[in-house]
Amino acid sequence: MQYADQMRGAIDQAAATPYTTDASYSIGTIPQDTPPLIEGQGVELVRTNCSVCHATTFISSQPPLPGSTWHDEVYKMKEKYGATFISDDSANKIIAYLSAHYTPETHKPGSTSEAPASSAVTAPLAVKPASKPSTATSAAPVASTVDGAKVYAANCASCHGAAGAGVPGAFPPLAGNTAIAGDGKYISDVLLYGLQGKIVAKGQPYNGVMPAWAAQLNDAQIAAVATHVRSTWGNKGSAVRASTVKTERSAPKTAAQILKERPQSDSGTK
Numbered sequence: 001m002q003y004a005d006q007m008r009g010a011i012d013q014a015a016a017t018p019y020t021t022d023a024s025y026s027i028g029t030i031p032q033d034t035p036p037l038i039e040g041q042g043v044e045l046v047r048t049n050c051s052v053c054h055a056t057t058f059i060s061s062q063p064p065l066p067g068s069t070w071h072d073e074v075y076k077m078k079e080k081y082g083a084t085f086i087s088d089d090s091a092n093k094i095i096a097y098l099s100a101h102y103t104p105e106t107h108k109p110g111s112t113s114e115a116p117a118s119s120a121v122t123a124p125l126a127v128k129p130a131s132k133p134s135t136a137t138s139a140a141p142v143a144s145t146v147d148g149a150k151v152y153a154a155n156c157a158s159c160h161g162a163a164g165a166g167v168p169g170a171f172p173p174l175a176g177n178t179a180i181a182g183d184g185k186y187i188s189d190v191l192l193y194g195l196q197g198k199i200v201a202k203g204q205p206y207n208g209v210m211p212a213w214a215a216q217l218n219d220a221q222i223a224a225v226a227t228h229v230r231s232t233w234g235n236k237g238s239a240v241r242a243s244t245v246k247t248e249r250s251a252p253k254t255a256a257q258i259l260k261e262r263p264q265s266d267s268g269t270k
């Protein structure tokens, strides 16, 4: 069968809006590029799982999101949009990847690869410039006493929450978490070298990836933030000394060693 000529254009199209000379037309900013995903641990899981339905530019062109929002976003894909094939384990690794690279604290606009770790090691105080609301003191010289609360807000709160409550199943709570008390070596190692593998914190299982901070934070900053989380939100751990962090830094540990070192006494009770 052939389409009759007269059929073409038989459906009336809406009349074009006539241009007038007294109106002003404008368009918003159009993204000029669609950056590829930042390389890093977990990127393959994102490529293989998230690109099943849509391009991963959904991630790279998205403004940075807090870790807990990424958690909700990934679970929305799983629970509402049918990405049921993504296991909780993969989802948590994907969330860890997204939190490590695409949060306001971690994402440097335009970056498509991880910042070289070596340059940051020797930096006196790696305060990330644009990512924090600027305060009058931000230009002040580095004081000898580091404010652990500020280090926490800038680097940790996006995953563990401003009040240390964590996100069940994704980021363990630090408030009321007995595993982080003790002599300060375990928490120093977690902060220096990261943590991955199965743990149970306050009765909830976790199997995610905690990023390493050895390259971004110096001994004083790690001691300050460790002391902060051990003494805030009702926690009653002792202060962690910079000298303890220094000792732990001089003896790098593997992920398995750190997991073994974790106090297993955490019964999950507060």
Ligand code: HEC
Residues within 6 Å of the ligand: 046, 049, 050, 051, 052, 053, 054, 058, 059, 062, 073, 074, 076, 077, 081, 082, 083, 084, 086, 094
């Ligand atoms: C089963 C299909 C599917 C998979 C797999 C999937 N998504 Fe989506 N995603 C969707 C749909 C549908 C939308 C909504 C598209 C629209 O609004 O045009 C969406 C939208 C998004 C958005 C835009 C914001 C929003 O909420 O609409 C982001 C960000 C996103 N996805 C991230 C991810 C990430 C990260 C993964 C991997 C963990 C993933 N998606 C895997 C189906 C999927």
Ligand code: HEC
Residues within 6 Å of the ligand: 067, 096, 099, 100, 151, 152, 155, 156, 157, 158, 159, 160, 170, 171, 172, 174, 177, 179, 180, 187, 190, 191, 195, 196, 197, 198, 199, 200, 201, 206, 207, 208, 209, 210, 211, 213, 225, 226, 229, 262
């Ligand atoms: C990208 C998200 C993310 C960021 C940012 C992050 N963490 Fe974590 N953290 C995790 C995850 C995930 C775990 C659990 C790892 C596992 O399941 O093995 C964890 C574990 C921990 C633990 C061990 C808890 C336990 O029960 O043994 C401590 C302590 C900790 N983080 C403190 C911090 C501090 C302090 C910062 C900031 C310097 C920080 N974290 C930044 C994701 C993060």
